[in-house]
Amino acid sequence: GNSVTQMEGPVTLSEEAFLTINCTYTATGYPSLFWYVQYPGEGLQLLLKATKADDKGSNKGFEATYRKETTSFHLEKGSVQVSDSAVYFCALSDRNTDKLIFGTGTRLQVFP
Amino acid sequence: DGGITQSPKYLFRKEGQNVTLSCEQNLNHDAMYWYRQDPGQGLRLIYYSQIVNDFQKGDIAEGYSVSREKKESFPLTVTSAQKNPTAFYLCASSRDFPETQYFGPGTRLLVL
Numbered sequence: 001g002n003s004v005t006q007m008e009g010p011v012t013l014s015e016e017a018f019l020t021i022n023c024t025y026t027a028t029g030y031p032s033l034f035w036y037v038q039y040p041g042e043g044l045q046l047l048l049k050a051t052k053a054d055d056k057g058s059n060k061g062f063e064a065t066y067r068k069e070t071t072s073f074h075l076e077k078g079s080v081q082v083s084d085s086a087v088y089f090c091a092l093s094d095r096n097t098d099k100l101i102f103g104t105g106t107r108l109q110v111f112p
Numbered sequence: 113d114g115g116i117t118q119s120p121k122y123l124f125r126k127e128g129q130n131v132t133l134s135c136e137q138n139l140n141h142d143a144m145y146w147y148r149q150d151p152g153q154g155l156r157l158i159y160y161s162q163i164v165n166d167f168q169k170g171d172i173a174e175g176y177s178v179s180r181e182k183k184e185s186f187p188l189t190v191t192s193a194q195k196n197p198t199a200f201y202l203c204a205s206s207r208d209f210p211e212t213q214y215f216g217p218g219t220r221l222l223v224l
Binding site: 034036041042043044045046049089098099100102103104105 | 116118152153154155157160162170202204212213214215216217218
């Protein structure tokens, strides 16, 4: 079945460092891909999405490109801030089941 | 302001008790979802509804029940059959699938 694999956390960075959080997927067909962010004690918020191959989603300095050839959707940011500390979830839309399939989440900790 | 509200923020359940978690949205979305999140884990789908008066079981429906009598509301009941109910419960809605899902702030359920 369809699945999403994210890198294990926590990812610990100093402020202004470059961020990459890896996400790979297994899917039949052409799913949409999403990154959601969860701040402590809150629900999830959509960070960015891409709906077809080679699309780049971007928001608040974060970017991710839908790579069909490598089945990846890695999240990047050039310069992280302490306020970016949160858990990041990669997800795909499973068109066979009408469900979102989530990865297990990656905790990011940014220190000043 | 449009959005999703969940109440209460914290809920305590006694042994053998049924409890109901509220989820309301004023986004005019057709689809609504309930997820369970355990510490350090991803989201697991409990139930979902794509239209009023219709709902489907997700991956972990045992011990839970739902209703969808109104478009705006999708309450979740955690029954006494759910032996390990302590978790963070998230409600979400979307206009359609595979559109972006919008999440509420969550309800944390604890067992006394």
